[in-house]
Amino acid sequence: MGEGMLSAIHGPADVHDLPADQLPELCADIRRTLVAYGHVHGGHIGSNLGMVEATVALHRVFDSPRDRIVFDVSHQSYVHKMLTGRAAAYLDPEHHDVTGFTNPDESEHDQFVLGHTGTSISLACGLAKTRDMRGGHENVIAVIGDGSLSSAIAFEGLNNAAEQGGNLIIVFNDNEMSIAEDHGGMYGPLARLRASGGTTEPNIFHAFGLDYRYVEDGNDVLALVRAFEAVRGIDHPVVVHIHTRKGLGLPVAADDDTAAASAASDIAAGGAIAATDATHTADATHAANDDGDETVIAEDLAITAGRCEANHWQNPDSAAGKPLGARKHYGQLAMAALERRFATEPGLVVISPATPGSNGITRAFRERAGRNYVDTGITEEHAVAFASGIARAGGRPVLATSATFFQRTFDQLQQELALNHTPATLLDFGGGLSGADNTHSGAFDIAMFGNIPSLTCLAPTSVHAFLDMLAWSTSAANDGPVVIRVPGDAILGAERAGEIADAADPAVTSDTVSTQDCPWNRYRIARAGSQVAILALGNEYPLGLRVVAALAQSDGDHAGIDATLVDPQQFSAIDAGTLRALAEDHRIVVTLEDGQLEGGWGEKITAWYANAGWAAGNRAADHRASGHAGGTLPHPVHVLNFGGAKEFTDRIPLADLNERYGLTVEQVTKAIRSLL
Amino acid sequence: MGEGMLSAIHGPADVHDLPADQLPELCADIRRTLVAYGHVHGGHIGSNLGMVEATVALHRVFDSPRDRIVFDVSHQSYVHKMLTGRAAAYLDPEHHDVTGFTNPDESEHDQFVLGHTGTSISLACGLAKTRDMRGGHENVIAVIGDGSLSSAIAFEGLNNAAEQGGNLIIVFNDNEMSIAEDHGGMYGPLARLRASGGTTEPNIFHAFGLDYRYVEDGNDVLALVRAFEAVRGIDHPVVVHIHTRKGLGLPVAADDDTAAASAASDIAAGGAIAATDATHTADATHAANDDGDETVIAEDLAITAGRCEANHWQNPDSAAGKPLGARKHYGQLAMAALERRFATEPGLVVISPATPGSNGITRAFRERAGRNYVDTGITEEHAVAFASGIARAGGRPVLATSATFFQRTFDQLQQELALNHTPATLLDFGGGLSGADNTHSGAFDIAMFGNIPSLTCLAPTSVHAFLDMLAWSTSAANDGPVVIRVPGDAILGAERAGEIADAADPAVTSDTVSTQDCPWNRYRIARAGSQVAILALGNEYPLGLRVVAALAQSDGDHAGIDATLVDPQQFSAIDAGTLRALAEDHRIVVTLEDGQLEGGWGEKITAWYANAGWAAGNRAADHRASGHAGGTLPHPVHVLNFGGAKEFTDRIPLADLNERYGLTVEQVTKAIRSLL
The missing domain is CATH 3.40.50.970 (Thiamin diphosphate (ThDP)-binding fold, Pyr/PP domains)
Incomplete structure (x- = not known):
């Protein structure tokens, strides 16, 4: 690798400078690179393969980053990344990294970080609005797939684009999966629109008041170049509907979907991650992937498979043969x-x-x-x-x-x-x-x-x-x-390790909370102790078990602590009865949750203890508890909350996050001991 | 009043039993009642006037509540309420009350409580799905206006309705305001669709794969009856597009919008509330209402004027001559x-x-x-x-x-x-x-x-x-x-009363928080005292002022308290420096906020004090503070939180809510004194 045309592309200028007759060769090289990359590293290959020619044509015709291209849900942006200085990540992935999403921090050619579907048209409207207010002339392009078009905001975007006016080019990547798997009544008319070569009505884009062009062979780079040149600098919004073939370039993908599926399955079986779509639509790998068996399958890939980019380096299921997550x-x-x-x-x-x-x-x-x-x-x-x-x-x-x-x-x-x-x-x-x-x-x-x-x-x-x-x-x-x-x-x-045995066994100690609403309104006392109570919500319950075990040990300086373990079972209602009962013989209450602390669950417990401590009647505090708070607590309870910070984190391993947030046996135990 | 035909309508059965040739007379009586009601009581009259005939026809043809009718955003449901046992509320509003929204607690003919736009089609899909799973044969009808159609979920509903199949009737009430005021590219094609008598393409409903019928005179009750009879029991989703005239029945509304606007303005000037639409579209009153002057205008009416039902009994601006809210x-x-x-x-x-x-x-x-x-x-x-x-x-x-x-x-x-x-x-x-x-x-x-x-x-x-x-x-x-x-x-x-004087004057005491992100990251110390600190967020700042004043008074049993008043200015970042400084000479910190306590702002303050009180380093607690927490507090701080309960409330006067939640000078003061 590294000797093809792609390795000579360091940015869009290099695409501009190529003789037109070399564009198909560049596309072929990109396709080979993608397939090879997919075999080894997996990723979101199928839909990117369908978009090779369109992406080359976009960068041939438009002038990124001056012209702004928004890839919906970061959809199909691998080729875009290759053409904007990041080809090495695909040609030599051992030595170069690249994220699965567009990201302005990664490249000036990426307009937004996007991982949720359907927002590209609205975002592009905003980019175009600022341009128009400033009298600029750059092009603004939104690239969106047919599956993404079914999401609410995408329709709002279509409806507002025509109203707004001015240059706005919506490249609608329609990879022919619509009838088979897309869900929604618009896909039938869309298929007929394709079959008519873009000429028949009803045309949903016309129904939204938009100008419209159709490109039947969306994998013909020169046809796409002509189509994009025709709309470059256009003075009003236009949809360029391109009919592409997903998975094109996989061994037999060009012939039929079944064959493509087999090919994708082959890739998957090789231990890599096969392609899936940024939309949820069936792609070439769909048929191979969805029986819930233990092999690596496309829908495993992404955090929410099927419509966000696969980040193979972060997915614990990405190696074949692992048990189900x-x-x-x-x-x-x-x-x-x-x-x-x-x-x-x-x-x-x-x-x-x-x-x-x-x-x-x-x-x-x-x-x-x-x-x-x-x-x-x-x-x-x-x-x-x-x-x-x-x-x-x-x-x-x-x-x-x-x-x-x-x-x-x-x-x-x-x-x-x-x-x-x-x-x-x-x-x-x-x-x-x-x-x-x-x-x-x-x-x-x-x-x-x-x-x-x-x-x-x-x-x-x-x-x-x-x-x-x-x-x-x-x-x-x-x-x-x-x-x-x-x-x-x-x-x-924890279940597989036998740490959790029949945790559903009810061992409720408090009967002050009505169960009429929900059998789980009462917290479950998993282990009754004193001094310290660990309230471990949901996924942190195993941590709670381990903290209790660690506290029970004498550490030389300190005697062991006979801590209580509580499984709250829910995070919608305060079990005031249990909290009050805990106050009788516990000085410290610790909450553990695997989510953001601010606005989360543990802060409700802290606030309950703070406000239940006085008799004068904070009515909201009474009101919000599912039991009544009535009366002061026997003595103050010190509450410690462990959970996540209010921040966005990006592919930080969970173990590192837990360390950062103090969600480890060592840190929780240390904090408790420091208070005793 | 009360002697017209409407007073004899006690339920849909009475509409069924009328001779067909008396339906126009019933409509006329309803229209007279609505106009009279609007003159005296205001409300959402214009769009309801447009829907008189359609609603009569719906209840003539369909069998509510067996057949289920969902009014989008409770849109235009006055006539529905009149025909389903609630006519007295309009005929004799002094003695009978009715809410502005559909509500199953009010009538078995109301399917949902709805006040946000665009959800009716999706809700109706759900009703139809259960019917189909059970082998039922009732009709399910969604009624939606043209302005509502521009919202995201409405498109999702259209797209899914066709896919779902089975009986589902979408009555699309198009009141001809589309070109003038509706925003979005679909309204041009929609106007051309109307102009063609429902025959031209692009037809957006066809583009979503839906069957379609058009009724040019949506105020001809017999034509509507025929149209609805034709789709009653239909075995697939269908859109019945009815072209209605908003405000029909207002003095001159039938002729042109300008005249109707004048008429509506007359109503408004009479001290009542003129009509506006459940959509944001201009209606007959729009031209008269929006200059921001002090007269009663349509957009004042609803809590969020223009698209939710006006509840005249709760709107402080509903009387003419009042200052702006x-x-x-x-x-x-x-x-x-x-x-x-x-x-x-x-x-x-x-x-x-x-x-x-x-x-x-x-x-x-x-x-x-x-x-x-x-x-x-x-x-x-x-x-x-x-x-x-x-x-x-x-x-x-x-x-x-x-x-x-x-x-x-x-x-x-x-x-x-x-x-x-x-x-x-x-x-x-x-x-x-x-x-x-x-x-x-x-x-x-x-x-x-x-x-x-x-x-x-x-x-x-x-x-x-x-x-x-x-x-x-x-x-x-x-x-x-x-x-x-x-x-x-x-x-x-408080500003008008002179209680708040130049509250923007910075009197920041803490410089431990960086201001690089936002000049308001530091809490403002509005009044420096000791023992008790009142942190009064946003709209509760005037309450904070009054609580501080009340605490300063000796009440006989207790000496006056020289409390501190803090204006947090923001609710996104903890000002750890100020909180720590307060702990030096304050034993009690009280938070006041006019919103839900759970997940809100005060609980963050409580949690900060709980977790800042120990040195071992709760990293998330450190992390979430905009300054660092470092070090233990000099002594424990008792935090009390005042705010709303986690509950939905329905037209409960604010004073009553404040009483319920303890957000009064008396209750806050009493709680503080009980802790001292």
Whole structure:
């Protein structure tokens, strides 16, 4: 490697300078590089392969960074990176690193850090607006795929682009997967639009008032150059619809999808990571990847497989032969539990706003589930309102997606779901601290869910508790919305190691809290001690176990401490009875959570103890506790909170984050001993 | 009144039983009732007038509540309420009450509580899904207006409806305001679709794969009955596009909009509340209402005028001649400050995702602002990403909307704005506790904004501070996203009463916090005392002033207390230096905030004091403070938090909420004295 044309490309100027007749050769070299890279390193290859010619043509015709190109969800930006000074990362990945997302800190050619779908058109509108206000003449280009187009904000962007006017070029990368796998009524008309060579109506872009061009062969670099030259400097928004072939260049991809899938599967089987799409649409690897077996499969790749960039260096499942990670493990168990009820409970419906496989919702399950399963496409907002509607009519919906993507439907969570108090169940996958990139962090879910009124938030610490909670939330006994934070790898590891044995066994010591709302409103006393109580929420429960064990040891200077361990089981309601009981014979209460401290759970405990300590009646403090606070505490309780900082972190290994935040046995133990 | 046909309608069955030829007379009676009601009580009359015939036809043809009708954003549901047992509330409003929103607690004919736009199609999909899973045959109908159609989730709903299949009837109420005022490229094609009698392409509904019918005269009840009968029991989703005339029945509304505007203005001038739309689109009253003068105008009505239902009994501005409320007062001042800079700062752009008038962005301002002002329609998600794009390219966007509507774009706030650290300014109107209905509460904004990393959250306590903050956030000195919580009526009242005098005067005592990020990272010591420190955030600053004054008084049993008053100025960063300094000579720290306590600001203060009290180094606690925590506190500090409970409240007067939450001088003072 390194001897092809690509190695001579150090920036867009080199693409400009090439004789036009050498562009196909450059594309071929890029394609070879991508395939080789994919074989060894994995990554998001399939859709990038489809975009080789378009990206070369973009950099041939436009003048980045003066002209600004926004890649939706960082979609298909590998080739862009290759052409903007970062080819070495693909040609010689042993010695050069590159992130999976566009990032202005990495290159002046990258406009934004993006990992959530559908925002490119709106962002580009903003770039264009400033240009127009300043009288500039640079081009602004948004590149968006067909799967991304189904997300809410993308439609808002289309609708506003035409209204705004001025130069704005929307490159719509349509890789022909629409009918097969995209979800939504627009994909049929879109397929007919392609079949007509871009001439037939209804044309959704025309319906949004946009000018429109069509390029049938989106892998013909010279045709693309002509198409982009025709719109360069255009004085109004235009959609350039390019019909590309995903996976082009994989051994047999050009012929049919099945063959491409086999090829992708080959790559996967080689221990590398096969391609998947920045959209959730089926790509060439889809068929090969989704049976939930233990091999490396495309949907494993990304933190939320299928629509964000794969970062192979951070994914613990990226090596073949490893056991399933927690996401798939618990997801599959949940689906199996639900599936047994489908025949007799027609109202039980699993909803996935895309990327089901990454959550253990296997292809085989989906096929068996039939109408009990709905993939809504990349449409979290619709999915939540849809779930509320199902529940209002008496059904029991179960909506599964990533913590980071639930953020996209915060308003529906609050309004359509919580305010309307409809009994939908949300399975929150990937919540908590992790080594995820900065666009897919799960560290914010407790602060988001836990502060929505009327939403029950459960944090199981064992498979038994998880399945019990799911059974309850989907039963007639539950009349309101419930989010269940699916256990993470910390719990799975502890279960596999035998550290957690039947944690679901109820050992409740307090009966001052009503159970009418939820069987888990009472904290579970996993181990009764004195002096120090460790309240270890969800994924930090194994840490709580280890801290208690460490405290029990004498360390020479100090005698062992007989600490109490509490499994709160949920983070939506304060169990005032248990907190008050703990105050009787505990001086120190420690909260552990694997999420952002600010706005999170532990601060509620701290505030409860602060405000419960006086009798005069802080009514809000009374009000917010699920039991009543009444009366002063016997003596002050010192509360320590451990959890994440309010910050974005980018691919920092979890062990390093835990060290940073004090979430280690040593640091928690040391802090406690220093107070005694 | 009460002698017309309407008084004989006690439920949909009575509509079914009428001879068909009496339906027009019923409609006329309803229209008369609505106009009379509007003259006396105000409310959301214009769009309801347009929907009289359609609603009668819906209840004539369909069988509610078996057939389920979902009114988007509770849009235009007055007539629905009249026909479902609640006519007395309109015929005899002195003796019967009715809410402005649909609400299942009010009637079995209301499917959901809705006050945010665009969710009806997705909700209806859910209702239909459960029906289909159970083998039911009832009809499911979503009623949505043309302005609502521009919001993100509405498009997701359209796209998913066709995919889902089965009976689903989307009644699209198009009241011909599209070209004039609706924002977005789809409205031009939509106008041409109307002009063609529903026959031309592009038809946006066809583009989403939906069946489609058109009714040119959407105020012809018999034509509507025929149209609805034709789709009753249909086996697939269909859009029934009805072309209605908003304000029909107002004195001269039928002739032209200008006349209707005058008529509406007459109503307004009569001391009542004129109509506005559940969408933000101009309606017949629009022209009359938006100059920011002191008369009663349509955009004043609703909590967030223009698109939610007006609840006249709760709006302090609903009587003519009253001074401007805080929203408009501070909004107008902000716009005036920005406008002075437009000529020399082309990058300065004000963005309003609809309902500008309610935030003091007057029609006259908008006209003068020209390209420096953008109304994006009801598209909060686009608006935030758009703002981030403007900022990335070097502009300085200012985005103004309601606290409750910022929830709709939470993910863009976090990802496109905060993570990308683009210098956009958000003006957060209507934040805090209020007597709002349960769909428009501002009580959740501190917990939402304050827990987003990298977002500076400012809470000015005076007009000077507000304008200084706006000047800074839109200047080159600021390089990141800033939300400014626009002061509320508590502060405006205190300013008018002379209680707050130049609160912007910096009297900072701590210099341990770097000011490089934001000049307001340091808390302002408004009054230096000892023993007790009152930290009064934003709108609670006047309460803080009064509590300090009350504490200074001897009450017979107790001597006066020389308390400290702190104006935190912001809720995004802990000022550890000031908190530590307070600990030197204060035993009690009290936080006051007008928002939900859980996840809010005061709990961060409590947690800081809890965790700063030990030296062993809780790293996250250190990390989250904008200064370093280092070292133990000289002695324990008791923190009390006052703020709202985690609950939805519905039109409870603010004074009652303050009493409930302990946010009164008496309760705060009593709590403090009980601890001393």
